[in-house]
Amino acid sequence: MYSRREIPASVARSLLGLIPGRSAFVWVVAFSVSLNILLLVVPFYAIEVFDRVISSGSVETLVGLTIIAAIALVFSAAFDTLRSRLLSRFAVRFERYLAPIVLESMIVDATNRGDSRAQDLAKVRELRTFLSSATIASLLDAPFLPAFIFILFFLHPWYGLIALVGTAVLLTMGIVSRWIARSEIAQASQAAQKTQITLDGIVRHSALVRAMGWTRGAIREFMDLNDQALSPVVRASERVYAIGAAARMVRTTLQVAAIGAGAWLVLQSEVLAGSLIASSILIARTLQPMEGLISARRALTAAHEAWKQVQTAAAPVLAREKRTLLPSPSGRIAVERVSHRTPTTPRPILAGIDFECPPSGIIVVIGPTGAGKSTLLRLMAGLERPSGGTIRLDDAALNNWDPDQLGQFVGYLPQEVQLLGGTVAEAIAGFDEHARDEDIVAAAMLAQAHEMILSLPAGYQTEIGRDGNRLSGGQRQRIGLARAFFGDRKLILLDEPNANLDPDGEHALCSAIQRAKARGATLVIVTHRPQLLTIADAVLLLRDGAQLAFGSPAEVLRLPVTPVAKPHVVRQGTESQRLAAGRTAR
Numbered sequence: 001m002y003s004r005r006e007i008p009a010s011v012a013r014s015l016l017g018l019i020p021g022r023s024a025f026v027w028v029v030a031f032s033v034s035l036n037i038l039l040l041v042v043p044f045y046a047i048e049v050f051d052r053v054i055s056s057g058s059v060e061t062l063v064g065l066t067i068i069a070a071i072a073l074v075f076s077a078a079f080d081t082l083r084s085r086l087l088s089r090f091a092v093r094f095e096r097y098l099a100p101i102v103l104e105s106m107i108v109d110a111t112n113r114g115d116s117r118a119q120d121l122a123k124v125r126e127l128r129t130f131l132s133s134a135t136i137a138s139l140l141d142a143p144f145l146p147a148f149i150f151i152l153f154f155l156h157p158w159y160g161l162i163a164l165v166g167t168a169v170l171l172t173m174g175i176v177s178r179w180i181a182r183s184e185i186a187q188a189s190q191a192a193q194k195t196q197i198t199l200d201g202i203v204r205h206s207a208l209v210r211a212m213g214w215t216r217g218a219i220r221e222f223m224d225l226n227d228q229a230l231s232p233v234v235r236a237s238e239r240v241y242a243i244g245a246a247a248r249m250v251r252t253t254l255q256v257a258a259i260g261a262g263a264w265l266v267l268q269s270e271v272l273a274g275s276l277i278a279s280s281i282l283i284a285r286t287l288q289p290m291e292g293l294i295s296a297r298r299a300l301t302a303a304h305e306a307w308k309q310v311q312t313a314a315a316p317v318l319a320r321e322k323r324t325l326l327p328s329p330s331g332r333i334a335v336e337r338v339s340h341r342t343p344t345t346p347r348p349i350l351a352g353i354d355f356e357c358p359p360s361g362i363i364v365v366i367g368p369t370g371a372g373k374s375t376l377l378r379l380m381a382g383l384e385r386p387s388g389g390t391i392r393l394d395d396a397a398l399n400n401w402d403p404d405q406l407g408q409f410v411g412y413l414p415q416e417v418q419l420l421g422g423t424v425a426e427a428i429a430g431f432d433e434h435a436r437d438e439d440i441v442a443a444a445m446l447a448q449a450h451e452m453i454l455s456l457p458a459g460y461q462t463e464i465g466r467d468g469n470r471l472s473g474g475q476r477q478r479i480g481l482a483r484a485f486f487g488d489r490k491l492i493l494l495d496e497p498n499a500n501l502d503p504d505g506e507h508a509l510c511s512a513i514q515r516a517k518a519r520g521a522t523l524v525i526v527t528h529r530p531q532l533l534t535i536a537d538a539v540l541l542l543r544d545g546a547q548l549a550f551g552s553p554a555e556v557l558r559l560p561v562t563p564v565a566k567p568h569v570v571r572q573g574t575e576s577q578r579l580a581a582g583r584t585a586r
Contacts, residue, residue: 027082031082035083048065091131105313106120108320124310127303127306142293149164156270167290170247195228255280258276258279262275263276326401327394331359331360331491335355336354338350339386350379353547357538362513362523363523363539363540367541372544377412377493410489410490411487411492413484413495424460443485443487446516447479447481447484448511449479485521533557540556
């Protein structure tokens with residue numbers, strides 16, 4: 001995990017350097033230069049009309065100057081339109097480039113980044129909106145401010161001095177506005193994140209909230225948190241708007257001052273009458289970008305904070321080294337002195353776990369609640385890295401596998417079955433773009449779920465709802481198992497796969513596991529129920545994160561500390577193994 005201060009400079013540079021369409025900014029700058037040059041036409045038109053046309057009475061000169069000014073304004077409007085279109089298209093390319101990186105980071109670095117990752121994609125969209133906004137145009141126009149001040153000094157030092165004073169005042173206002181916006185936005189962002197997390201929990205568990213009579217309390221909690229999120233935003237908006245109104249007043253006051261000073265200078269015969277109008281236009285044009293940036297200070301601060309968050313989100317993906325693709329594994333798994341702990345736990349979750357399973361083997365992991373069984377499966381699935389030791393698949397450590405390639409060979413069923421929305425077929429195939437109907441059906445048949453799926457209203461096309469909430473627990477378990485079997489899985493990890501199954505379902509599960517083994521898969525299964533011990537090649541016993549035993553079911557179940565070591569369970573397992581051995585011999 002990278003904190004905001006720990007992001008490598010190379011990562012930040014690559015994030016900017018690889019964004020497509022950056023060359024468009026060359027044209028954006030060119031159009032900005034042209035726009036600001038063409039904007040000088042109006043003040044110089046005023047000078048020529050007042051100082052030359054009126055004094056000479058030449059209608060031809062007036063017509064010629066007017067035509068030139070009109071053509072310049074047409075080109076100015078065209079350049080402004082082209083600049084806006086280029087910025088909009090660049091903003092879209094920016095989002096299309098960054099969104100996949102941030103989404104990948106949300107997937108691969110979910111454990112480290114925690115709840116803040118929920119806002120990462122929203123920050124990318126926020127940056128896209130900012131890049132196509134008028135604030136960027138104001139930023140591009142701001143560097144031309146010294147040139148306009150120089151021209152005002154050229155017309156008369158008083159004009160330049162008025163512009164300098166106005167710039168200093170507006171700059172001070174901008175600093176104050178930024179300080180206000182930054183402090184309030186930081187507070188609002190934290191409150192908004194907490195509000196969103198609470199809202200997601202209420203919506204996800206709406207049935208529980210309704211059943212427990214918590215509806216009004218949930219609404220009250222959400223509104224309280226929402227008020228906490230909105231209060232700093234409202235305060236910041238009010239203060240920034242007040243400063244923006246003051247900035248507009250300052251600009252208008254300086255225009256009036258320029259006209260008054262110009263009138264005095266004309267009366268003193270120090271300047272011509274045309275400079276009076278020209279100076280007022282130039283001062284307004286000089287201070288307009290500064291005023292715009294003050295009004296947009298909150299947007300600038302929010303964009304800066306969003307960019308830092310996006311950098312933090314993208315860092316794990318951009319800094320990750322490319323892995324060499326390895327040959328398809330046979331399924332041999334080795335856990336070598338693995339330990340694991342987190343900063344929040346006083347003792348290791350796992351310590352000194354050491355065992356090996358040959359290809360096409362079945363290991364059943366048992367132990368009391370809190371023994372570390374689910375954590376072990378997560379480590380074997382590559383979802384977390386062990387604090388110590390190594391987990392190998394066919395002699396290659398899991399962190400040496402390319403994550404996407406490793407995922408093609410690992411089937412994983414977590415304890416809480418998580419199904420993607422959509423149809424049953426989509427839940428089984430996931431996001432595999434090459435999934436074929438026959439492969440989906442084969443996985444369902446292997447999991448003994450085919451007949452159950454056909455009994456659903458639309459079969460494989462039945463909509464399962466969000467997280468499979470339209471299905472029963474047993475149906476979700478069967479479909480999750482089919483998903484774990486889908487594809488060419490060499491290592492299948494099942495966490496409490498029989499938790500929601502009746503005896504018939506457990507019998508079907510045992511049959512499915514044996515068929516997966518016959519197909520060449522290695523299976524590691526966590527369970528609290530004895531039925532799966534009848535088909536195990538080996539049993540791993542854990543307690544308090546420590547490995548108490550590893551061996552054949554008969555050996556491990558004889559231990560007095562075995563949680564399921566009941567006489568009838570041992571006899572059942574032993575008898576089943578003898579029957580299976582007899583069938584194999586025949």
